[in-house]
Amino acid sequence: MRVANLAGRLVLLAEQGALDVATASGGRLPSDPQKAFDRWAELRAWAEVAEGDPIPVDDQRLGPPVPRPRQVFAIGLNYAGHAAESGVATPEFPSVFTKFPTSVGSPRGTIDLPSAHVDWEVELVAVVGRTARHVGDADGWSYVAGLTVGQDLSERRVQLRPPVPQFSLGKSFPGFGPIGPELVTPDEFDDPDTLAIGCEVNGESVQYGTTGDLVFSIPRLISCLSSVVTLLPGDLIFTGTPAGIGATREPPRYLRDGDELTSWIEGIGRMRHRFRASAPSGLAPAAGVPPR
Incomplete structure (x- = not known):
């Protein structure tokens, strides 16, 4: 479906x-x-x-397939390649943070840039289909309503500002969690554990990978999260991004006024967004903290 x-x-x-x-x-x-x-x-x-x-x-009339989730979870460093480019070890347990629900946006449209340090992170997003608590790995897929494409857009200065990084704030500006263009149930895929994923900036491929390389699979994430919190129908789980973010490039590369970002996942579709510069947010720089 x-x-x-x-x-x-x-x-x-x-x-x-x-x-x-x-x-x-x-x-x-x-x-x-x-x-x-x-x-x-x-x-x-x-x-x-x-x-x-x-x-x-009409693609321009598509909104987020989950417009008002109660909880939005995100997983950091869930691809070994991304952990390596970030200069940290692959985690032994999921690294979890949240995106505030007001960051959820449509699969098409224009997103404001609050600074010159906004980065891209294409992600597979799992949507919870029923209340989950203490779910075993073997049952994880049965709690998934469907899969969609997501972007975990990240303002790196807020995210990594010392003395304590602010992942949730840096990743929750308006429109920084677009999802879509549709929600696809797991049975629609030949193998929902192995989907090609990537994104392009102005037509140039900047990320490419497969969800088969996830360190923690979707069933494992459902199990780990539900061992601590209660997952609710319609909750979102951003499952992590493959290597290729802008912050770890030499020199670093970030989204600019007029850039077009295309985010895609095999069997689900493509999101397309334009970016425009907005008034500076007055954020303090994050000196001496490695990007993630």
Whole structure:
């Protein structure tokens, strides 16, 4: 099953176009994409037999398939190559931080740059489909509603500002967590554990990898997170980024006014964003702290 947020309404995607879920179900299922996750099993069962008149999909009207998550988790250093370029050892336990929910944005559009130190991090995002607590690794996939593309955009000065790094703040400016263009259930993939992933800046490939290289798989992340917190339907898990970020290049490279960023994952689709300079945020530089 493939679903999307089309102009604020939940739609089921097919080759012929989009089926408005609320309309096609006679109002039995919600029009609000966020509310779908509280009735995910019912939506999946209905989608097997859904009928209706499809409507065209205008990419510019697509919103985040999970517009208002209650919790947004992110995993650092979850590819060995990214850990190596950051100058740190591959972790033995998931390195977890959060992105504040107001950072979630659409798969298309323009994002403001609060400084000249904003970096890209393409990521596979797992969406929780049912309440999870103390889940074993073997059952992890059964708690995943679907997968989507994400960008963990990062303002490196705030993220790494001494004396204590502020990962959650540095990665939570407005629009710094875009997701989309659609949400795809795991059964749609030949192998959901191994998907090609990458991103481009102005057409130049800057990141390329496979999710098969994740240090901690999605089932392992579900297990580790749910051993500490309760995961809720519609929660997001940004699973980490492969090597190729801008901060570790020589010289460092960051997003600039007018840049176009394309983020993609095999079998899910592409996000496209333009960037524009905004008023400086007055952030202090982070001297002597290695980028991650």
